[in-house]
Amino acid sequence: MSDIEDDDVPTLIDAEVPSTEPPEPTVPLTIICGFLGAGKSTLIRRILTEKHGYRIAVIMNEFGDTADIEAKAINVASPDDPLGETSEEFLELANGCLCCSIKDLGIAAIEKLMQRKGAFDHILLETTGLADPGPIASMFWHNEEFAMGLGRDIHLDGVLCVVDAVFGLSQMEEDKKIEGLGESLRQVAGADVVLVNKIDLASPEDVENLEDAISQVNPAATIHRTVKGEIDLGLIMGIDAYSTDKIPLTKAENFVDATDSVCNEGCAESHHHSHHKGSHHYEMRGISSLQVSCPPLDPVHFDQLDAWIRTVLWECRLPGQDSKPDQSDKTATTIEVLRCKGIFTRHTGDVYVLQGVRNMYEISKVEDHDSNVGLPDEGKLVFIGKGLTEQVRGSLEKVLR
Numbered sequence: 001m002s003d004i005e006d007d008d009v010p011t012l013i014d015a016e017v018p019s020t021e022p023p024e025p026t027v028p029l030t031i032i033c034g035f036l037g038a039g040k041s042t043l044i045r046r047i048l049t050e051k052h053g054y055r056i057a058v059i060m061n062e063f064g065d066t067a068d069i070e071a072k073a074i075n076v077a078s079p080d081d082p083l084g085e086t087s088e089e090f091l092e093l094a095n096g097c098l099c100c101s102i103k104d105l106g107i108a109a110i111e112k113l114m115q116r117k118g119a120f121d122h123i124l125l126e127t128t129g130l131a132d133p134g135p136i137a138s139m140f141w142h143n144e145e146f147a148m149g150l151g152r153d154i155h156l157d158g159v160l161c162v163v164d165a166v167f168g169l170s171q172m173e174e175d176k177k178i179e180g181l182g183e184s185l186r187q188v189a190g191a192d193v194v195l196v197n198k199i200d201l202a203s204p205e206d207v208e209n210l211e212d213a214i215s216q217v218n219p220a221a222t223i224h225r226t227v228k229g230e231i232d233l234g235l236i237m238g239i240d241a242y243s244t245d246k247i248p249l250t251k252a253e254n255f256v257d258a259t260d261s262v263c264n265e266g267c268a269e270s271h272h273h274s275h276h277k278g279s280h281h282y283e284m285r286g287i288s289s290l291q292v293s294c295p296p297l298d299p300v301h302f303d304q305l306d307a308w309i310r311t312v313l314w315e316c317r318l319p320g321q322d323s324k325p326d327q328s329d330k331t332a333t334t335i336e337v338l339r340c341k342g343i344f345t346r347h348t349g350d351v352y353v354l355q356g357v358r359n360m361y362e363i364s365k366v367e368d369h370d371s372n373v374g375l376p377d378e379g380k381l382v383f384i385g386k387g388l389t390e391q392v393r394g395s396l397e398k399v400l401r
């Protein structure tokens with residue numbers, strides 16, 4: 001007889017078998033910001049009324065004119081509210097879009113919208129003309145609270161900024177504040193896609209100058225020219241600008257030539273602003289960008305890059321610098337990164353993507369990249385923000401080589 005007691009007989013433990021079901025897809029969310037009067041409402045009105053085949057939920061601060069104009073087309077559908085007392089919160093439109101009005105960007109309102117998940121495929125979130133999209137973007141990206149809740153249903157697809165082709169340049173130039181940066185520059189800096197709208201009212205030369213200024217502030221944004229927000233919605237939605245597990249097409253293009261812009265006015269070719277090529281440091285009114293080539297990184301250099309980003313984003317200083325510049329020293333510049341992106345390889349050949357919004361960032365390996373998406377010969381890192389001087393560039397280049 002065995003001396004193993006019954007109790008000792010190993011029993012099978014119910015191990016949690018990983019589900020083979022693919023995770024539920026999350027709904028992409030695009031933040032729309034724009035200069036005052038640039039044409040945000042016009043774009044949104046178009047989206048809410050035209051037959052385009054997309055089921056989009058648009059969240060706006062107030063219905064305003066949009067709802068008045070579309071009142072006849074609106075079918076207020078609220079089974080729980082036959083009297084329509086709360087009908088101003090959700091309106092289902094004839095073209096399949098859902099219009100939602102919220103007074104603030106509180107998570108609760110968006111949660112309410114998500115109860116209608118399945119009724120739409122994409123969310124557009126309009127901000128007021130003066131909003132800095134950065135804090136809103138970070139609310140939807142890598143925020144622990146968000147990840148536990150709404151993050152299971154929503155992912156940030158991109159930030160779209162509408163700029164007035166006529167007044168945009170002067171708005172950007174005038175928009176300097178004694179302390180910090182003006183909102184128009186923050187909007188351009190934080191955008192993944194910029195619509196230069198009202199090009200029917202501006203000369204081609206003025207449009208080019210404006211696009212140059214936009215590229216100076218944000219070389220990684222894709223620029224499209226529009227009249228009355230007329231654009232293929234596929235160019236502004238589903239761009240996956242914050243993805244860390246694949247390389248979005250737009251981004252790869254941007255990294256190959258960050259100053260290309262595409263015209264939607266029947267103009268087939270991209271516009272090249274060749275005088276910026278080869279330049280790696282741009283500056284406009286305190287806000288600037290750094291674009292640095294990145295060779296394949298061995299483990300030491302990879303760790304150095306990670307530590308560099310951590311120090312710059314979290315401590316607003318360069319590694320090796322004791323502390324952030326003394327606030328009373330007017331000549332010293334504090335570093336403030338608003339957005340960073342990058343694609344690079346490690347010495348093993350694995351491709352990595354860097355994504356960052358303000359002080360949050362992620363470096364992740366691209367598991368399965370589409371070989372059709374051309375990678376640049378060398379990796380590229382782009383930082384957009386304040387105080388990104390030549391000294392900062394030198395410091396970054398030093399840790400990479």
Ligand SMILES: Nc1nc2c(ncn2[C@@H]2O[C@H](COP(=O)(O)OP(=O)(O)OP(=O)(O)O)[C@@H](O)[C@H]2O)c(=O)[nH]1
Nearest residue numbers: 035036037038039040041042129197198227228229
């Ligand atoms: N000529 C021309 N007018 C335009 C174009 N886009 C918008 N407009 C007009 O410009 C004015 C302002 O447009 P809106 O769409 O209200 O601008 P907005 O960005 O929503 O404005 P705010 O919310 O007040 O900041 C309106 O009278 C529009 O009809 C365009 O491409 N060309």
